[in-house]
Amino acid sequence: MQNPHSRHAQQVLTLAQGKAQASGPAADPSIARSWLRCLEDYHLDPALPVAPTVLEHGRMLECRERMQQVLEIASGEMNNLYRQLSGAGHAVLLTDARGVILNCVTAHAERPTFERAGLWLGADWSESSEGTNGIGTCVVERQALTIHQDEHFRSRHTGLTCSASPVFDPQGDLMAVLDVSSARHDMSRQSQFHTMALVNLSAKMIESCYFLRRFEGEWLLRFHLQAEYVGLFSEGLLAFDGEGRIRAVNQSAINLLGCFREQLLGQPVEAF
Structure with a gap:
């Protein structure tokens, strides 16, 4: 009987042979794209147990x-996100x-479990090193995503x-990735909808706090279409210099103003 790791590796390699998959992980176009990057660009072996x-x-x-x-x-x-997850088996x-x-x-008692899975401090989880995974694929796709069990590229x-x-x-460049990983085998993909929402909210909070810290003591405009949302993670943030020209803008401000970042930077704030 073929073991699960071999079966998964074969499923990945089937995609490399140009065979579209109507079911399974690679039926998702974003997973298929990532698997193909791993095979064609990074030349990774899905069965390699390293x-x-x-x-x-x-x-x-x-x-x-x-x-x-x-x-x-x-x-x-x-720490706040970990408390919100309120259950064993998670690492933030x-x-x-x-x-x-x-x-x-x-949890201290669960650290060995995650270290056995390769989630060490200093571990490189880029897609080019570890194939399709939450961290590395998020770096490439630059959007929030969940990679559930056999959607990973490597069998291990x-x-x-x-x-x-x-x-x-504040310049719109990727600065970090926030990830919640679980090693529980009973974790369904549907159960991740709530987790994904919490992770995304926490990432936006970190962005806003960093923006405010970065421009502390400088001119800032904080705004929202609804006044009660000013001060929350969805507020728009503009930083501008002494001449009133926009230096930095967060994603919420871009969404609220309906402009591209390039259209805002360097422009007089009164124009908006």
Whole structure:
């Protein structure tokens, strides 16, 4: 009888042979795209049982130092998110823009379980290293997503369910990824809808807090179509210089104003 890992690897390789899949993980176009990137661009082997690459301690400390302000802001939100999940079997992770894990919040007793799965501090979970996964595929797609069990590319990761959301800086560049991973085998994809909503909300909170910290003491405009939403994560944020020209803008402001970021930056704030 074929073991599950071999069966999963064969399913991935079937896609490489140009055979469209009407059912299974690759029926989802975003999963199929990612699997093909793994095969054609990164030349990964889905059956290879090697654990993720982990940065040397010194290099990880350098990464954490570069991300110090983000880590400080995210720490409280990660702990709050972990409490909201209110159940065993979860790890809340923050990575840099490459997909390297820089912080992890989980129960002490469960840490060995996640480390066996490769979720170590300093582990590189970029898609080019680990194939389709919540963190790495979020980095590539730049949008919130869930990768559930056999939607992962590597057979060794099919026990994981990961919901990840990007965290952008005030210039719109990817700054970090916030992820919730579970190693529970009874985790259904439907159960992740609530988790994904919480992860996405927490990522937006980190973005807003970072924006306010980054431009602390400078000119800021905080606005919303409904006044009661000012001060919440959905508020629009504009930072502008002493001459009243827009320096930075968050995604909510872009949505509220109906403009592209490039149309706003450098323009006089009174024009909007």
